[in-house]
Amino acid sequence: MSNDSDTRRRAEAVLQFNRFYRSFLGAQQDEVPHTPFSLTEIHVLRELDSGGTQTAAALARALSLDSGYLSRILASFGRRHLIARAASQVDARRTFIYLTDTGRATYASLKAAAIGGLAERLDKLTPAEQEELIGAMEVVQRLLG
Structure with missing residues (x-):
């Protein structure tokens, strides 16, 4: 069973990926022709x-x-x-x-x-x-x- 610091490190890694992916999707939205x-x-x-x-x-x-x-x-x-x-x-x-x-x-x-x-x-x-x-x-x- 993992300890709390391992779990926190993994949770931070998930958050980091989430930030990266939101940024990626935002950049993707910017590249799509203008939409209302x-x-x-x-x-x-x-x-x-x-x-x-x-x-x-x-x-x-x-x-x-x-x-x-x-x-x-x-x-x-x-x-x-x-x-x-x-x-x-x-x-x-x-x-x-x-x-x-x-x-x-x-x-x-x-x-x-x-x-x-x-x-x-x-x-x-x-x-x-x-x-x-x-x-x-x-x-x-x-x-x-």
Whole structure:
């Protein structure tokens, strides 16, 4: 069993990696062509794209967002015709939110730009280094997920 100083050293290493990765993602965001969407808004679009129809409460839980903040984001998406809402057939108190065709197309273009930017960064690595990186990321997800 490890002692407290070993655990603290490891926790500091995780924090250091987190700072590095946030910085990397921030630089990546800067390299993506200008978008009117914040990272949080992009996360909401991604969650709607991957999860189909959802309630605002489920989205807030999944993304750990304040419900008021999410409400403002969803209102903005509604004004831009990116989302639509439909009352539940089972429980009229529940309203489902889903991406419209415009919302899906908008998210697809954001995703394509992000993938293109990351592909450029990955091209600086050899194929073996790319596979090593992906393997390490899979290990992180498996151990912390």
